[in-house]
Amino acid sequence: MIAGFLLHLCLLLLFAPLLQGVITKTKALFAGRIGAPLLQPYYDLRRLWGKGFVLSRTTTWVFLAGPAVALSVPVLASLLLPFGGLPAPISFEGDLILFVYLFGLGRFFTALAALDTGSSFEGMGAAREVTFSCLAEPTILFSLIVLARISGGLSLNSLFGSHLAEAWGTGAAAPLGLILVCLFVVLLVENSRIPFDDPNTHLELTMIHEVMVLDHSGPALGMILYGASLKLMVLGALLVRLAFPWQTGHVLGDALLFLCGLLVLAVLIGVVESTMARLRLVRIPQILIGTVLISIFALVLVLRTT
Amino acid sequence: MAIGLFMTGVLLILASGFPGLLMPRESERGEQIFVVLMVLGSLCGVLGTLLSLPQDGNAVLNLSWSLPGAAFSLVIDPLSAVFLFPLFLVAPLGAIYGLGYWPQRDHPNNGRQLRLFYGVIGAAMVLLLCARNGLLFLFAWEAMALSGFFLITTEDNRSEARRAGLIYLAATHTGTLALFALFALIEGISGSFTFPPAASLAAGGAASAVFFLGLFGFGMKAGLMPLHIWLPGAHAAAPSHASALLSGVMIKTGIYGLVRLTSFYAAIPPSWGIIVLALGAISGILGVALAIAQHDIKRLLAYHSVENIGIITLGLGIALIGRSDQQPMLVLLGISGALLHTVNHGLFKSLLFYGAGAVIHATGSRQIDGIGGLLRRMKWTGICFLGGAVAICGLPPFNGFVSEWLIYQGALRSLQGSVSASQLALLAAPALALIGGLALACFVKVFGLVFLGEPRQEAAARAHPAPAAMRLPMLVLLLACAWIGLFPWSVAPLLQRAATVWSPSLAPLTLAAPLASLPMIGLLAWSLLLLIAVVWFWIARRSCKAPRDAATWGCGYVASTPRMQYTASSFGDFIVGLFRVGLRTERHGEPVAGPFPKPSSFSSHTPDAVLDGALLPAAGGIAWLCDRLRRFIQNGHTSFYLLYVALTLIVLFALIP
Numbered sequence: 010m011i012a013g014f015l016l017h018l019c020l021l022l023l024f025a026p027l028l029q030g031v032i033t034k035t036k037a038l039f040a041g042r043i044g045a046p047l048l049q050p051y052y053d054l055r056r057l058w059g060k061g062f063v064l065s066r067t068t069t070w071v072f073l074a075g076p077a078v079a080l081s082v083p084v085l086a087s088l089l090l091p092f093g094g095l096p097a098p099i100s101f102e103g104d105l106i107l108f109v110y111l112f113g114l115g116r117f118f119t120a121l122a123a124l125d126t127g128s129s130f131e132g133m134g135a136a137r138e139v140t141f142s143c144l145a146e147p148t149i150l151f152s153l154i155v156l157a158r159i160s161g162g163l164s165l166n167s168l169f170g171s172h173l174a175e176a177w178g179t180g181a182a183a184p185l186g187l188i189l190v191c192l193f194v195v196l197l198v199e200n201s202r203i204p205f206d207d208p209n210t211h212l213e214l215t216m217i218h219e220v221m222v223l224d225h226s227g228p229a230l231g232m233i234l235y236g237a238s239l240k241l242m243v244l245g246a247l248l249v250r251l252a253f254p255w256q257t258g259h260v261l262g263d264a265l266l267f268l269c270g271l272l273v274l275a276v277l278i279g280v281v282e283s284t285m286a287r288l289r290l291v292r293i294p295q296i297l298i299g300t301v302l303i304s305i306f307a308l309v310l311v312l313r314t315t
Numbered sequence: 316m317a318i319g320l321f322m323t324g325v326l327l328i329l330a331s332g333f334p335g336l337l338m339p340r341e342s343e344r345g346e347q348i349f350v351v352l353m354v355l356g357s358l359c360g361v362l363g364t365l366l367s368l369p370q371d372g373n374a375v376l377n378l379s380w381s382l383p384g385a386a387f388s389l390v391i392d393p394l395s396a397v398f399l400f401p402l403f404l405v406a407p408l409g410a411i412y413g414l415g416y417w418p419q420r421d422h423p424n425n426g427r428q429l430r431l432f433y434g435v436i437g438a439a440m441v442l443l444l445c446a447r448n449g450l451l452f453l454f455a456w457e458a459m460a461l462s463g464f465f466l467i468t469t470e471d472n473r474s475e476a477r478r479a480g481l482i483y484l485a486a487t488h489t490g491t492l493a494l495f496a497l498f499a500l501i502e503g504i505s506g507s508f509t510f511p512p513a514a515s516l517a518a519g520g521a522a523s524a525v526f527f528l529g530l531f532g533f534g535m536k537a538g539l540m541p542l543h544i545w546l547p548g549a550h551a552a553a554p555s556h557a558s559a560l561l562s563g564v565m566i567k568t569g570i571y572g573l574v575r576l577t578s579f580y581a582a583i584p585p586s587w588g589i590i591v592l593a594l595g596a597i598s599g600i601l602g603v604a605l606a607i608a609q610h611d612i613k614r615l616l617a618y619h620s621v622e623n624i625g626i627i628t629l630g631l632g633i634a635l636i637g638r639s640d641q642q643p644m645l646v647l648l649g650i651s652g653a654l655l656h657t658v659n660h661g662l663f664k665s666l667l668f669y670g671a672g673a674v675i676h677a678t679g680s681r682q683i684d685g686i687g688g689l690l691r692r693m694k695w696t697g698i699c700f701l702g703g704a705v706a707i708c709g710l711p712p713f714n715g716f717v718s719e720w721l722i723y724q725g726a727l728r729s730l731q732g733s734v735s736a737s738q739l740a741l742l743a744a745p746a747l748a749l750i751g752g753l754a755l756a757c758f759v760k761v762f763g764l765v766f767l768g769e770p771r772q773e774a775a776a777r778a779h780p781a782p783a784a785m786r787l788p789m790l791v792l793l794l795a796c797a798w799i800g801l802f803p804w805s806v807a808p809l810l811q812r813a814a815t816v817w818s819p820s821l822a823p824l825t826l827a828a829p830l831a832s833l834p835m836i837g838l839l840a841w842s843l844l845l846l847i848a849v850v851w852f853w854i855a856r857r858s859c860k861a862p863r864d865a866a867t868w869g870c871g872y873v874a875s876t877p878r879m880q881y882t883a884s885s886f887g888d889f890i891v892g893l894f895r896v897g898l899r900t901e902r903h904g905e906p907v908a909g910p911f912p913k914p915s916s917f918s919s920h921t922p923d924a925v926l927d928g929a930l931l932p933a934a935g936g937i938a939w940l941c942d943r944l945r946r947f948i949q950n951g952h953t954s955f956y957l958l959y960v961a962l963t964l965i966v967l968f969a970l971i972p
Binding site: 061062063064065066067068069070071073074076077078080081082084085099101102103104106107109110111113114116117120121123124125126127128129130132133135136137139140142143144145146147149150151154157158161163223224227228229232294301308312 | 687688690691701705708709710711716719720723724727728730731738741744745747748749751752753755756758759760762763764767768769829831832835836839842843846847850851854855857858861862863864865866867868869870875877879880881885886887888889890893
């Protein structure tokens with residue numbers, strides 16, 4: 010129990026920034042550049058750690074609560090989620106709802122921290138962020154319902170249990186494939202990735218998440234970046250488990266398999282980012298509503314076939 | 316003993332406003348006596364309820380009443396207790412809050428009236444929640460409805476309040492009409508006006524008529540969409556602590572009526588649950604969408620009441636579906652989620668109305684667009700409001716999450732049965748997710764625009780902190796919200812007993828199993844709170860030496876003013892646009908065009924879809940028709956009038972043999 014707990018946290022806290030590095034490297038290779046070193050996100054975090062703060066005189070304590078919540082939430086959420094073959098350290102009936110709502114709390118405080126600066130630019134980002142995520146939430150719920158139907162349980166541990174490997178061979182394969190697509194779209198939206206958002210630009214009118222953290226600096230910015238990479242890893246773990254449900258039966262083997270899966274996912278995100286253009290803002294709600302419909306279709310399929 | 320204490324409490328609450336009538340207009344003695352009586356009465360009431368809970372069926376009062384068919388019979392059972400506890404907490408807190416918010420010296424004309432009816436409505440609600448006789452129930456119901464009218468029209472010099480009061484009066488009496496028919500039907504079935512015991516009526520015969528009358532009458536009071544027409548205006552017009560009582564407690568009597576009514580039936584037809592579930596989803600989603608479109612903070616909170624009633628109804632719908640499908644897990648989770656959310660909504664909605672009242676008290680404005688930056692001037696109000704906002708969005712670690720979690724569980728458990736009607740309960744889960752996401756957007760807007768940023772107008776810049784009498788009730792409610800979020804298992808026993816009262820078939824079930832995860836929720840809520848506190852404390856310590864002389868980064872533009880901040884219209888515009896089919900938002904202002912644009916402005920306004928969009932035009936049409944008819948009949952020609960007399964005589968001769 011304690012060992013599993015520590016292993017979970019170590020995997021999360023140590024390897025999360027690496028995924029960002031892999032994505033950047035993939036994009037650089039696609040663009041024909043050498044690109045920043047793989048460990049650049051770690052260097053960035055260390056550099057930000059040592060810096061001072063620049064705080065707007067408009068801001069209050071809420072401004073710093075945003076990064077604190079954004080960092081705490083993925084850490085706690087990761088404890089509810091199995092990492093590949095490694096079971097979740099904390100598991101109980103209905104923990105999937107807590108998992109979804111924890112990220113809601115993170116969004117709430119990130120958006121408030123943005124509004125705390127009084128900048129209309131950041132207000133715009135906050136308004137967009139909360140709009141898109143409330144469209145993404147029904148998709149997550151429908152996908153979780155499909156998984157709950159296939160597994161028969163109500164905890165994330167049983168939802169993402171070893172039965173998934175067999176389920177891919179049965180009639181449940183089609184709905185599983187559909188929700189895999191849906192969850193990938195949600196992953197891109199929630200982690201502000203192209204084609205929905207661009208994590209690299211700060212001064213584009215089309216962007217959403219990055220504009221909310223414009224005024225953060227120094228360690229606060231570091232916490233936000235670190236929190237974002239933790240979130241990418243936690244949500245990525247959902248997809249990896251869904252797509253590669255096989256496990257070796259050995260703890261270290263499972264951990265390695267899981268990390269390999271995450272690296273493949275990071276490369277995939279890099280490929281998507283390199284080959285697609287950013288969508289127009291008005292298209293994003295349409296795509297999200299389309300994803301909701303696909304997940305409803307998956308639910309209907311799974312209710313009919315199993 | 317218990318019932319004696321309880322009745323003392325009711326009488327004290329009832330009498331609390333009367334001594335003030337005998338005092339001179341300027342005297343502050345009246346309001347002090349009012350608060351003391353209210354607090355004492357509520358203490359007696361809580362003690363009476365607590366003492367009567369362990370002894371099943373002992374806390375009974377039966378007095379005869381000379382009215383035919385009526386009896387003064389009260390029973391305090393766990394189901395009533397769930398509704399009584401928030402009432403006994405919110406009513407005295409509102410009285411204390413009133414000392415700062417509506418002091419007699421500032422409101423010599425209507426302060427005494429407000430306190431009188433505040434006491435009467437409190438006592439009427441207590442009677443209603445325990446009444447076991449149909450006529451006593453209707454008597455208390457009418458007393459509550461009428462005192463509600465006087466609370467709403469406290470400021471009867473304002474036309475807005477008079478209009479809201481009239482709409483409320485029409486709506487509540489339409490609902491009462493349905494209840495008269497309902498109790499007459501029940502009397503026809505069971506033979507007396509005494510409430511039948513739980514699960515004693517058969518489903519056939521007039522059962523559906525009774526249910527739909529109840530759904531209409533109680534739904535009107537609860538504010539279920541599309542019967543919510545009276546609610547936004549009424550809650551906006553009443554003084555804030557009266558709004559808190561109306562929204563936090565009074566509309567729940569509608570939920571209580573529905574819950575009590577459905578407990579009478581032994582078997583529930585599947586259609587009932589599905590209809591209740593659908594109404595809940597509609598109320599929830601459209602309620603919160605309308606809330607986002609509002610710019611008046613109290614109207615916005617009022618629409619959130621519609622939303623939360625929708626969530627409660629979703630839970631009730633799941634429980635009803637579970638009963639018609641014989642799935643006790645669904646019944647237990649659905650009804651306990653609905654009941655807990657009723658309590659929770661009473662706590663956090665009152666907290667938010669108190670917070671809104673403090674904002675109005677400090678700035679004199681209800682318009683979100685005119686405020687801003689209040690967190691630095693009103694620290695405690697801001698913290699309490701933030702806690703209430705987190706709770707109402709259903710986010711951990713506060714109480715809203717616990718009740719929504721129970722309802723989610725109920726919805727997801729329906730998966731484990733075979734494919735049947737019960738799986739419609741599944742749809743409650745994505746509906747709740749959408750409601751939760753929209754509520755989050757709405758409260759980011761409210762808290763962000765009211766308390767953060769720079770003050771948009773002069774009044775907001777000169778805002779003063781709320782007096783202690785207003786801060787104390789907010790803090791108490793915040794602690795109550797946190798209590799249920801951090802110690803959720805402490806409410807489980809009461810919920811289980813209330814669920815068993817509602818559906819006695821739950822009794823043989825081992826009730827602990829589905830609620831066993833509550834301690835885990837509490838544990839995780841604690842770790843979340845501690846983790847955030849530690850990280851925040853660390854970063855706050857680290858940044859305390861940072862200079863605070865920089866302006867917000869304006870992307871190179873240095874002359875930014877507070878008026879350039881995002882407004883309520885602009886924040887909500889994206890979401891409101893997605894719901895434009897249902898909302899019919901009116902947009903005012905012209906787009907900026909040309910190389911030398913003229914000054915331009917933009918504002919948006921969302922009328923109520925049912926009241927302003929359908930009912931008032933329909934009523935206008937009927938009035939126009941009647942007017943035409945009257946002009947046709949009374950056309951001023953004497954010969955026509957003689958013709959009417961002749962026709963009437965002929966008809967009478969033909970009718971009378």
